[in-house]
Amino acid sequence: MASEKEVSNGVEWRIKIADGSSERLVPEANPASRLLLGLKSFVVGLALKVWKFLQKAWDLGVDDPRKVIHCLKVGTALAVVSLFYYTRPLYEGVGKNAAMWAIMTVVVVFENSVGATLYKSLNRVCGTFLAGFFALGVHSVASQSGQRFEPIIVGASVFLLASAATFSRFIPSVKARFDYGAMIFILTFSLVSVSGYREDKLFELAHHRISTIIIGTSLCIIISMLICPIWAGQELYTLTTRNMDKLATSLDGCVEEYFKDSGSVVESNKECHKKLQGYKCVLISKAAEESMANFARWEPGHGPFNFRHPWQQYLKIGSSMRSCAYCLEALNGCINSENQAPEYIKKHLNNSSLKVSSNSSSVIRELEITIKTMKKSSNIHSLVGEMNSAVQELQNDLKSLPKLFNPPSIPEADTPENKKIEPISRTMVKMPLMEIVPLLTLASLLIEIATRISGIVDAVEELENLAKFKRASNDKC
Amino acid sequence: MASEKEVSNGVEWRIKIADGSSERLVPEANPASRLLLGLKSFVVGLALKVWKFLQKAWDLGVDDPRKVIHCLKVGTALAVVSLFYYTRPLYEGVGKNAAMWAIMTVVVVFENSVGATLYKSLNRVCGTFLAGFFALGVHSVASQSGQRFEPIIVGASVFLLASAATFSRFIPSVKARFDYGAMIFILTFSLVSVSGYREDKLFELAHHRISTIIIGTSLCIIISMLICPIWAGQELYTLTTRNMDKLATSLDGCVEEYFKDSGSVVESNKECHKKLQGYKCVLISKAAEESMANFARWEPGHGPFNFRHPWQQYLKIGSSMRSCAYCLEALNGCINSENQAPEYIKKHLNNSSLKVSSNSSSVIRELEITIKTMKKSSNIHSLVGEMNSAVQELQNDLKSLPKLFNPPSIPEADTPENKKIEPISRTMVKMPLMEIVPLLTLASLLIEIATRISGIVDAVEELENLAKFKRASNDKC
Numbered sequence: 001m002a003s004e005k006e007v008s009n010g011v012e013w014r015i016k017i018a019d020g021s022s023e024r025l026v027p028e029a030n031p032a033s034r035l036l037l038g039l040k041s042f043v044v045g046l047a048l049k050v051w052k053f054l055q056k057a058w059d060l061g062v063d064d065p066r067k068v069i070h071c072l073k074v075g076t077a078l079a080v081v082s083l084f085y086y087t088r089p090l091y092e093g094v095g096k097n098a099a100m101w102a103i104m105t106v107v108v109v110f111e112n113s114v115g116a117t118l119y120k121s122l123n124r125v126c127g128t129f130l131a132g133f134f135a136l137g138v139h140s141v142a143s144q145s146g147q148r149f150e151p152i153i154v155g156a157s158v159f160l161l162a163s164a165a166t167f168s169r170f171i172p173s174v175k176a177r178f179d180y181g182a183m184i185f186i187l188t189f190s191l192v193s194v195s196g197y198r199e200d201k202l203f204e205l206a207h208h209r210i211s212t213i214i215i216g217t218s219l220c221i222i223i224s225m226l227i228c229p230i231w232a233g234q235e236l237y238t239l240t241t242r243n244m245d246k247l248a249t250s251l252d253g254c255v256e257e258y259f260k261d262s263g264s265v266v267e268s269n270k271e272c273h274k275k276l277q278g279y280k281c282v283l284i285s286k287a288a289e290e291s292m293a294n295f296a297r298w299e300p301g302h303g304p305f306n307f308r309h310p311w312q313q314y315l316k317i318g319s320s321m322r323s324c325a326y327c328l329e330a331l332n333g334c335i336n337s338e339n340q341a342p343e344y345i346k347k348h349l350n351n352s353s354l355k356v357s358s359n360s361s362s363v364i365r366e367l368e369i370t371i372k373t374m375k376k377s378s379n380i381h382s383l384v385g386e387m388n389s390a391v392q393e394l395q396n397d398l399k400s401l402p403k404l405f406n407p408p409s410i411p412e413a414d415t416p417e418n419k420k421i422e423p424i425s426r427t428m429v430k431m432p433l434m435e436i437v438p439l440l441t442l443a444s445l446l447i448e449i450a451t452r453i454s455g456i457v458d459a460v461e462e463l464e465n466l467a468k469f470k471r472a473s474n475d476k477c
Numbered sequence: 478m479a480s481e482k483e484v485s486n487g488v489e490w491r492i493k494i495a496d497g498s499s500e501r502l503v504p505e506a507n508p509a510s511r512l513l514l515g516l517k518s519f520v521v522g523l524a525l526k527v528w529k530f531l532q533k534a535w536d537l538g539v540d541d542p543r544k545v546i547h548c549l550k551v552g553t554a555l556a557v558v559s560l561f562y563y564t565r566p567l568y569e570g571v572g573k574n575a576a577m578w579a580i581m582t583v584v585v586v587f588e589n590s591v592g593a594t595l596y597k598s599l600n601r602v603c604g605t606f607l608a609g610f611f612a613l614g615v616h617s618v619a620s621q622s623g624q625r626f627e628p629i630i631v632g633a634s635v636f637l638l639a640s641a642a643t644f645s646r647f648i649p650s651v652k653a654r655f656d657y658g659a660m661i662f663i664l665t666f667s668l669v670s671v672s673g674y675r676e677d678k679l680f681e682l683a684h685h686r687i688s689t690i691i692i693g694t695s696l697c698i699i700i701s702m703l704i705c706p707i708w709a710g711q712e713l714y715t716l717t718t719r720n721m722d723k724l725a726t727s728l729d730g731c732v733e734e735y736f737k738d739s740g741s742v743v744e745s746n747k748e749c750h751k752k753l754q755g756y757k758c759v760l761i762s763k764a765a766e767e768s769m770a771n772f773a774r775w776e777p778g779h780g781p782f783n784f785r786h787p788w789q790q791y792l793k794i795g796s797s798m799r800s801c802a803y804c805l806e807a808l809n810g811c812i813n814s815e816n817q818a819p820e821y822i823k824k825h826l827n828n829s830s831l832k833v834s835s836n837s838s839s840v841i842r843e844l845e846i847t848i849k850t851m852k853k854s855s856n857i858h859s860l861v862g863e864m865n866s867a868v869q870e871l872q873n874d875l876k877s878l879p880k881l882f883n884p885p886s887i888p889e890a891d892t893p894e895n896k897k898i899e900p901i902s903r904t905m906v907k908m909p910l911m912e913i914v915p916l917l918t919l920a921s922l923l924i925e926i927a928t929r930i931s932g933i934v935d936a937v938e939e940l941e942n943l944a945k946f947k948r949a950s951n952d953k954c
Contacts, residue, residue: 057648067647075640078663079632082671100668107639107664155556162584163552170544171534186555187584191577194559283803287764323806326760330807333925398914437875437921444918448810 069228070112077106077223081216101209105216110224114302115232115295117224120180121217122298127184128213132206134161135192142193154193162186176294233296233305236289237371240314240321243285244368246278247321248361250328251449255357258335258442259350276332282318282325289318304374310466317371317463320455327452331445334438341439348401349443352394356446359387360453367460375472376464384457391450394443401436546705547589554583554700558693578686582693587701591779592709592772594701597657598694599775604661605690609683611638612669631670639663653771710773710782713766714848717791720762721845723755724798725838727805728926730755732834735812735919736827753809759795759802766795781851787943794848794940797932804929808922811915818916825878826920829871833923836864837930844937852949853941861934868927871920878913 061068081102109120142153165182168174174182192206224230253276296311363383370377463469538545558579586597619630642659645651651659669683701707730753773788840860847854940946 053648057644060647061644068644071640071643074643074663075636078639078667079636082632082635082667100672103667103671104664107660107667155559158559159552159556162555163548166548166551167534167538167544170537171530183584186551187581190555190559190580190584194580195577284763286761326803326806327810329800329803330922330925333804333929334921437917440914441918441921444811444914445807448807452810 066228066230067112070230073223073227074106074110076227077110077219078103080219080223081106101212102216102219105213106220109217110220113230113232113235113292113295114221114224115292115297115299117220118298119177119295121221123178123181124184124213125210125217127178127181128188128210131185131188132192132210135189136203136206138193158190158193161189165189229302231296231299231302231305232292233299233309233311234303236292236296236311236314237305239285239289239292240317241368241372243282243318243321244364244371246281247324247328248364248368249275250277250279251324251357251364252361254328254332254335255353255442255446259346259354279325279328282321283329285318286322289315306467310463313459313463313466317456317459320452320459323455324449324452327445327449331442331449334441334445341436345401345436346439349394349397349439352390352397353443353446355390356387356394356450359383359390360446360450363387363453363457367456370460370464370469373472374467374469376469378472380457384454387450387453391447394447398440398443543705543707544589547707550700550704551583551587553704554587554696555580557696557700558583578689579693579696582690583697586694587697590707590709590712590769590772591698591701592769592774592776594697595775596654596772598698600655600658601661601690602687602694604655604658605665605687608662608665609669609687612666613680613683615670635667635670638666642666706779708773708776708779708782709769710776710786710788711780713769713773713788713791714782716762716766716769717794718845718849720759720795720798721841721848723758724801724805725841725845726752727754727756728801728834728841729838731805731809731812732830732919732923736823736831756802756805759798760806762795763799766792783944787940790936790940790943794933794936797929797936800932801926801929804922804926808919808926811918811922818913822878822913823916826871826874826916829867829874830920830923832867833864833871833927836860836867837923837927840864840930840934844933847937847941847946850949851944851946853946855949857934861931864927864930868924871924875917875920 105124109117109124111117111120138154138157142150142157145153165186169179169182188209192209195205253272257272257276293311293315296309299305299307301307301309363380366377366380366383370380582601586594586601588594588597615631615634619627619634622630642663646656646659665686669686672682730749734749734753770788770792773786776782776784778784778786840857843854843857843860847857
């Protein structure tokens with residue numbers, strides 16, 4: 001049995017011996033060729049893996065060419081910084097280890113978006129400056145207190161300030177804006193104050209570090225802002241509007257899918273399914289939105305956005321969209337439920353439900369346009385009104401639903417119209433309520449979604465006021 | 478009016494003049510004292526802000542003392558590393574700039590959890606090693622190609638490799654595990670290959686860098702693992718079980734809250750409201766779970782966890798919990814709806830709904846215990862069975878609900894029990910369905926939640942198999 005484990009790949013020949021056991025027939029048993037075979041399959045497997053990896057990378061690049069451009073930008077920045085080292089005069093000017101700091105700055109600070117680069121650059125410069133200042137102060141106190149106490153004072157100050165700065169990184173408001181700065185503060189303070197003990201030219205060291213860091217960060221900022229800039233604010237704005245579009249499409253699609261004749265189910269293809277699942281993007285984009293909003297606040301005015309554009313408001317819009325998406329998730333569960341209402345009951349709510357969903361999605365689309373054009377919508381209120389009246393209509397249809405269950409008990413209702421309903425309602429008396437529960441849940445969730453959409457409207461209106469959107473030119477009122 | 482704006486803080490005395498205008502009475506109008514006053518209020522305001530900030534920081538420390546311990550650990554590590562600089566022999570041993578690399582390593586690599594520290598340490602060491610190897614190769618090629626081509630070759634290689642490594646950071650599988658390593662690769666490669674042009678002792682430089690980085694990382698790993706270690710895996714495990722508890726409590730609480738007599742609404746205090754909102758923690762913990770799972774895989778076995786504990790499975794459990802929490806969010810919306818079913822209809826579904834919610838939360842609590850004790854539960858299947866039968870019961874109650882609407886039309890149903898229902902159902906014939914829609918939605922969402930809980934059960938069972946949980950000792954079967 002042990003021999004079976006040894007050869008796990010390839011065909012195997014066996015011969016049965018009289019005593020019942022079997023023996024393996026090995027065509028070429030010499031270990032060298034087996035090693036070669038194993039090595040060959042290993043290399044082929046590795047090559048296949050590498051090929052798949054490269055293919056994935058290629059797809060990623062084709063999918064978003066800006067990523068490729070970013071990589072070339074980083075390469076360019078590093079190549080330019082290397083010039084400082086190659087060119088003798090510059091090299092002499094900023095000191096021996098200076099080029100190293102410039103290279104390090106470029107590698108560490110250059111981020112994908114302008115906002116992130118600015119955040120890191122400013123944090124690095126300020127952190128270095130502040131730490132240098134503190135370290136020089138500690139150094140001057142320590143150097144006056146004698147050879148014996150000097151290391152103790154320096155060590156204690158490193159311990160205390162590093163602990164305090166590390167702790168500050170846990171405080172949410174500091175973490176959001178100055179996390180990197182606090183790290184650089186610890187780094188620079190430790191380096192400068194510890195070097196102070198050995199180095200005579202402490203001031204020169206601090207000066208060189210600061211100047212090379214400023215050179216490195218300026219280069220990064222210039223390159224990231226001038227060559228195909230990727231603005232975090234713009235990204236956040238695009239993400240928000242794209243999520244609104246996806247939410248509207250999903251909402252429309254889910255309700256349509258539910259009320260569609262069961263005959264045409266075959267039509268629903270993969271593309272359609274993907275559209276229906278668009279709301280899931282809304283559910284998972286919280287972290288991305290937060291980091292973008294954090295970076296966007298460092299960016300100067302760009303495109304249609306001012307320097308102090310209210311980016312935080314986009315987070316509120318995102319969170320109100322998510323609260324809609326939660327309901328849509330639950331609604332999706334109902335749609336896939338086993339219990340399905342009979343067609344004629346469905347038909348009763350068909351029109352009003354579709355009206356609510358299409359009016360709701362129109363409101364979302366109008367909000368999308370409001371944000372896209374950055375102009376106050378002139379007809380958002382009428383759209384919200386339409387949505388609310390559609391909700392009212394759906395509620396009325398729900399109210400009239402029991403008629404289908406209850407045969408009219410009062411003879412005066414014996415109009416021709418009621419006569420038509422009579423035979424249906426008779427057959428329905430025994431119909432279990434259970435079958436229409438998913439339908440009612442759908443209706444109820446649609447109403448809830450419409451309520452939550454009002455929350456998005458409020459959030460967008462707050463954005464309009466904060467960012468001082470102008471009225472649209474085709475304003476009728 | 479302009480003068481009013483100037484003095485915005487402090488009490489102001491005004492005198493009315495005959496022509497109707499008023500004039501400000503300024504006790505001491507000289508600018509020096511006003512400046513002093515302004516400065517004073519600024520300092521007081523600043524002191525207040527700082528005080529508030531410190532108070533917040535203090536609360537943070539009291540809330541989670543491990544954060545304070547982490548800060549002291551970082552301080553200790555930095556103080557120890559400083560010894561390398563203070564102690565002459567060590568200082569001579571590793572070269573002039575070496576201490577700097579050790580300090581830098583400690584500052585950059587020391588993270589809150591052991592997993593994160595290990596991730597950064599291993600990435601730093603491997604990235605440096607690989608980059609040093611590449612850089613030496615490029616250097617040997619460049620140095621043989623003459624003085625003129627040397628900078629071109631070095632520059633081009635920096636550009637190409639930096640671009641490629643930056644691009645690799647966009648690939649999800651690389652980003653999850655080797656993001657930091659790729660950055661260190663770029664950094665080290667640029668530094669070593671650019672230094673190679675000037676520095677004669679390139680090999681020595683690379684060797685010193687590697688050795689000091691190994692010293693720094695070892696120190697960080699030892700301190701983070703030995704002094705009050707915070708394991709990312711343990712954190713993920715705690716987060717998962719705590720979220721399960723919150724989900725179960727919310728589910729129970731929400732349904733109880735809905736069916737509670739309206740008279741006792743006043744009882745619901747802040748504490749209770751907080752409990753009901755527990756599911757929101759489940760909704761927002763995706764990012765935290767992912768980063769913890771990423772770090773946990775670097776950790777060696779600790780506590781009850783092996784080295785290759787299936788941490789990724791916790792993400793699946795988390796995501797199935799979130800899909801429950803979405804429904805709970807929608808359910809919460811229904812509970813706060815304006816339309817409320819009348820008490821007697823509520824009573825009809827009261828028992829079965831409460832049974833579904835309590836049985837569902839029992840299943841979640843059992844799963845929590847399974848994960849907490851890391852032992853296969855012996856009665857999870859019976860609990861799931863109970864949950865399903867409760868769902869069946871609720872469905873039966875829903876089925877019998879139309880009876881309340883329809884007076885029994887067939888005389889044979891004239892049992893004493895039906896006689897009791899009769900007078901109620903007579904009054905209900907005209908009751909709009911609208912009023913019971915929230916109740917039906919609640920029931921339907923409860924059923925959906927029970928279905929999704931089966932998803933959590935499956936995910937936990939997969940974890941049981943992957944992590945080879947043993948059977949509980951009080952196993953009856």
